[in-house]
Amino acid sequence: MASARNIHAILAAWRAAVLSGLTLLNASCGSLPGVNVFGSSAPPEGQLGHVQGFLGGVVADEPHAALIGRDALSLGGNAADAAVAIGLSLAVALPSRASLGAGGACLAYSPDTKSANGGVPEAIMFLPRPPSQEGANADRPAALPMLARGLYLLHARYGRRPFESLVVPAERMARFGIPVSRALANDLSVVAGPLMADPGAQAIFSRNGAVLKEGDPLVQLDLAATLTQLRVAGVGDLYQGSLARRLAQESPLVGGPMTFDDLRGALPTLAAALIEQWHSDKVAFLPPPADGGLAAAAAFETLRQNPNDLGQAAARALAVAARWRQGGATADALLKAADLPQVGMPSLPASTTWATLDRNGNAVVCSVSLGNLFGTGRVVPGMGFMLAASPASVPPPLYAAALAWNANLHSFRAEVGGAGQAGAALATADGMANTLTTGAAMPQPVPDPGRANVIGCAGYLPGEDRSCRWATDPRGAGLAIGGS
Numbered sequence: 001m002a003s004a005r006n007i008h009a010i011l012a013a014w015r016a017a018v019l020s021g022l023t024l025l026n027a028s029c030g031s032l033p034g035v036n037v038f039g040s041s042a043p044p045e046g047q048l049g050h051v052q053g054f055l056g057g058v059v060a061d062e063p064h065a066a067l068i069g070r071d072a073l074s075l076g077g078n079a080a081d082a083a084v085a086i087g088l089s090l091a092v093a094l095p096s097r098a099s100l101g102a103g104g105a106c107l108a109y110s111p112d113t114k115s116a117n118g119g120v121p122e123a124i125m126f127l128p129r130p131p132s133q134e135g136a137n138a139d140r141p142a143a144l145p146m147l148a149r150g151l152y153l154l155h156a157r158y159g160r161r162p163f164e165s166l167v168v169p170a171e172r173m174a175r176f177g178i179p180v181s182r183a184l185a186n187d188l189s190v191v192a193g194p195l196m197a198d199p200g201a202q203a204i205f206s207r208n209g210a211v212l213k214e215g216d217p218l219v220q221l222d223l224a225a226t227l228t229q230l231r232v233a234g235v236g237d238l239y240q241g242s243l244a245r246r247l248a249q250e251s252p253l254v255g256g257p258m259t260f261d262d263l264r265g266a267l268p269t270l271a272a273a274l275i276e277q278w279h280s281d282k283v284a285f286l287p288p289p290a291d292g293g294l295a296a297a298a299a300f301e302t303l304r305q306n307p308n309d310l311g312q313a314a315a316r317a318l319a320v321a322a323r324w325r326q327g328g329a330t331a332d333a334l335l336k337a338a339d340l341p342q343v344g345m346p347s348l349p350a351s352t353t354w355a356t357l358d359r360n361g362n363a364v365v366c367s368v369s370l371g372n373l374f375g376t377g378r379v380v381p382g383m384g385f386m387l388a389a390s391p392a393s394v395p396p397p398l399y400a401a402a403l404a405w406n407a408n409l410h411s412f413r414a415e416v417g418g419a420g421q422a423g424a425a426l427a428t429a430d431g432m433a434n435t436l437t438t439g440a441a442m443p444q445p446v447p448d449p450g451r452a453n454v455i456g457c458a459g460y461l462p463g464e465d466r467s468c469r470w471a472t473d474p475r476g477a478g479l480a481i482g483g484s
Helices: 002-027 063-074 079-093 147-158 163-176 182-195 199-205 221-233 242-254 260-264 291-305 310-326 331-336 421-438
Strands: 056-060 103-109 122-126 269-272 274-278 281-285 352-358 363-369 400-406 411-419 451-461 468-472 479-483
Touching (some): 056 063, 056 468, 063 352, 063 479, 079 103, 079 221, 079 363, 103 147, 103 281, 103 411, 147 163, 163 221, 182 199, 291 331, 291 421, 352 411, 352 468, 363 400, 363 451, 411 421
Antiparallel strands (some): 103 122, 103 363, 274 281, 281 400, 352 363, 400 411
C-alpha cells in the first residue's frame, strides 16, 4: 500500500507541474519562447523561428524590406503575408519607388485548388489613377494613392497572419529609423536638386544641409504616425476616414486636388492573368492595363520560338505595348499580330519589384511605381509620404511580372519581377525563359536597361524545396534571402 501511495503522489506532482507549465506558457509566451510541454522546441506562431526547416524565399530591391519579408515567413506567415510586409516596408525604406501614394499590380498563386482562385494565378490590380478633376494649375499632377488598398486586397484573398501585424515592422522602421540603403542613396543622388526644393522632402532626406548618403539614419515620424493610424483604424481610414479627409485637404499642396469621393472610389480590382504555355508548365503574366505584362508575354513568346533573339523580343515587347496604349486592340489580338510596326516608347518611369515564396508553394510577385522617382516630389504635410505622378500627365511605367506553375502537379515553378524603364518587359521574359530552361534563378543578368528579381524551383514546390533558388539583379542593390 505504501508503494501505491508513493506512485499516486508522484503522478499528482507530475500533473501539477504540467498544469503549472501550461499556465505560465499561456500567461506569457514571450517569457518562455523555446518551451513547449509537448516536446517541440519551436517558438509559438508569431515569434521568429516558429517555422522550422525550409522557410521559402524572398527577393526585393531594398535589403531592409527583404529581411522583413523573410521574418514574416519565419513568424508563420505565408507568401502573401511576406509580400504585404515587404510592400509596406518599401514605402519606408525605398520611398523613391514605393510609398503609400504608389500604385501597381501583383500576381498571386496558391497550389491549393480550394484557394481563392482555385489553384490558378490571378492578378491584383491597384494601378494609380488620376482624380476626377486634376488641378488646372498643378505643375505636378498627382495620382490617387493605391498601394495600401492593393496590399489589403492581396491579404484578404491569400493572407494568413493578422494584417495589422504586417504593418508593425514598417511602422517601427519609420519611427525609430533605419540606415539609408545603397538603393535609396542611388535614387537620392539622381534627383537631389529638385527634391530638396520641397520643405517636407528636405526635412526627411537631408541632414545639416546635405542630402542623406548610404548609412545615414532615415527617420520618418509623420509616416510612422500614418502607419500607426492604418494599423489601429484599418486601411479604410486612408480612403473614407479621418486620414482621407486630411489627404483631401492637403492634396492641393502636393499636386491635387483630390476629393473625399475620389479616395472612397479608389478601389483595387481582380483580373485574370495572361497565360502562355512552356512545355508542361504554364506562365501567367500581368494583364492590361498593366501593359508591361502584355509586353512581357509577347517577348516571352518570341524567346520561346527563338531563344537567342533578344533584339527581336525587345522590339516586339515595345511594339505591343505602344499599340496597346493607342487603344482599340485586345490583348489576344496583339499577342497574335505579326506585323506590328517597330516603334519607340517615350521615356518611362522607374519601378520596383519583389517576389515571395513560402514552404507550401504559395507565391506572390509585385511591381509598383510612383510614376517618377519620388512621385510628385512633394511630401503630403503631416502625413509623411509622397503621391505618385498622375498617369494622365506622365507615361505610366511598364508594370511587368510573371509566375510559372504546373497545373497538373499543382505546384509552383518560378516567378520574375522586371524593372528598368523600357527594359522591364524583356527583363521579365528573359528572366523567366532562362530560369525555366536552366533550372537556376537568373543564371545570367537580363539585358540592360532591364533589372530582374527571380525565384525558381526546378523540382517544383511543394515537393523539392532543395531545388529552390532566388536571385536579385547583381547590378542593383537588393537582397535575395531564404532557405532554412
